[in-house]
Amino acid sequence: MRELSLNILDIAQNSIVAGATLTEIVINENTKDHTLLIGIYDNGSGMTEEQVKSVIDPFYTTRTTRKVGMGIPLFKMSAEQTGGTFTIQSQKGVGTKIEAMFKTDSIDFTPLGDVSSTIVTIVSMNCDKEFLYKRVLDDKEFIFETVEIKKILGGVPLSEPSVMSWIEEYLNEQTKELG
Amino acid sequence: MKSLEELLAIKEKAQAQLAARDSDGNDGIRVVVGMATCGIAAGARPVLKSLVDEIAKRNVQHVSVTQTGCIGMCQYEPIVEVFEPGKEKVTYVQMTAEKAAKVVSEHLVNGKPVVEYTVGAVTK
Numbered sequence: 001m002r003e004l005s006l007n008i009l010d011i012a013q014n015s016i017v018a019g020a021t022l023t024e025i026v027i028n029e030n031t032k033d034h035t036l037l038i039g040i041y042d043n044g045s046g047m048t049e050e051q052v053k054s055v056i057d058p059f060y061t062t063r064t065t066r067k068v069g070m071g072i073p074l075f076k077m078s079a080e081q082t083g084g085t086f087t088i089q090s091q092k093g094v095g096t097k098i099e100a101m102f103k104t105d106s107i108d109f110t111p112l113g114d115v116s117s118t119i120v121t122i123v124s125m126n127c128d129k130e131f132l133y134k135r136v137l138d139d140k141e142f143i144f145e146t147v148e149i150k151k152i153l154g155g156v157p158l159s160e161p162s163v164m165s166w167i168e169e170y171l172n173e174q175t176k177e178l179g
Numbered sequence: 180m181k182s183l184e185e186l187l188a189i190k191e192k193a194q195a196q197l198a199a200r201d202s203d204g205n206d207g208i209r210v211v212v213g214m215a216t217c218g219i220a221a222g223a224r225p226v227l228k229s230l231v232d233e234i235a236k237r238n239v240q241h242v243s244v245t246q247t248g249c250i251g252m253c254q255y256e257p258i259v260e261v262f263e264p265g266k267e268k269v270t271y272v273q274m275t276a277e278k279a280a281k282v283v284s285e286h287l288v289n290g291k292p293v294v295e296y297t298v299g300a301v302t303k
Contacts, residue, residue, distance in 0.1 A: 001220055006224065013215070070217075074216065114224075117224060121224055155197075156189075156193045159243075159244075160193045161232070161235030163189060165232075
């Protein structure tokens with residue numbers, strides 16, 4: 001993956017497939033420590049201990065069309081190659097928590113890329129699900145919640161092109177405000 | 180700055196359009212983008228964005244864009260499938276944002292599939 005935001009798009013799909021009604025995506029950057037934390041937390045079906053072990057194996061997948069699943073292994077690799085860490089915690093019937101910590105001063109750090117575009121894609125393609133996106137840069141932060149946006153929109157879906165454009169510009173502005 | 184008031188105005192405009200669309204009762208075209216690990220890594224996100232932007236810009240009605248998992252031909256990703264009621268499915272392969280914009284204008288608006296981008300033409 002050329003951007004970490006593409007890994008986020010990919011990993012968040014797993015939460016959707018696991019039936020999560022709420023998925024939280026957190027990006028926390030600390031410029032002093034040169035760290036970037038990406039967390040994806042869902043309330044989906046969760047996994048057994050055995051399943052957790054096997055998702056970090058590239059030859060495990062839930063898909064039936066092919067026998068190889070690369071999403072988690074790729075994300076794990078992109079974190080660990082910077083000297084960072086990767087953890088996955090899951091409980092059957094409760095949900096899954098994934099955290100990847102990156103060292104941003106590593107030469108092998110993949111740029112974050114266009115996160116706003118990833119968030120717009122996720123929320124607009126899964127209108128019936130709720131998402132919370134939290135972005136932290138040192139001591140500043142902003143939170144974007146689909147629940148709040150849907151209250152304003154009434155029945156108009158997030159997949160409406162004019163709504164998608166608004167969300168993308170809104171997220172870009174909020175990100176810029178962080179500095 | 181983008182404000183929530185602005186979003187409220189967008190909502191009111193969209194509601195009127197949605198009501199008009201519903202009353203047409205026309206079966207729409209379905210455009211599906213493969214968005215599994217393979218599709219995303221190959222560049223499916225900008226393809227999806229280009230489709231949506233172009234459809235909005237040209238105000239094309241009766242077209243919905245959705246995503247799906249791995250279609251099974253990872254080497255040809257990004258893949259876009261067009262399902263039109265009463266017609267055979269058209270599968271576009273190795274798509275880019277530019278190609279996607281052309282598919283909107285030629286296929287979705289003018290009804291002529293862009294043959295050179297289809298799986299049949301590319302895999303020959």
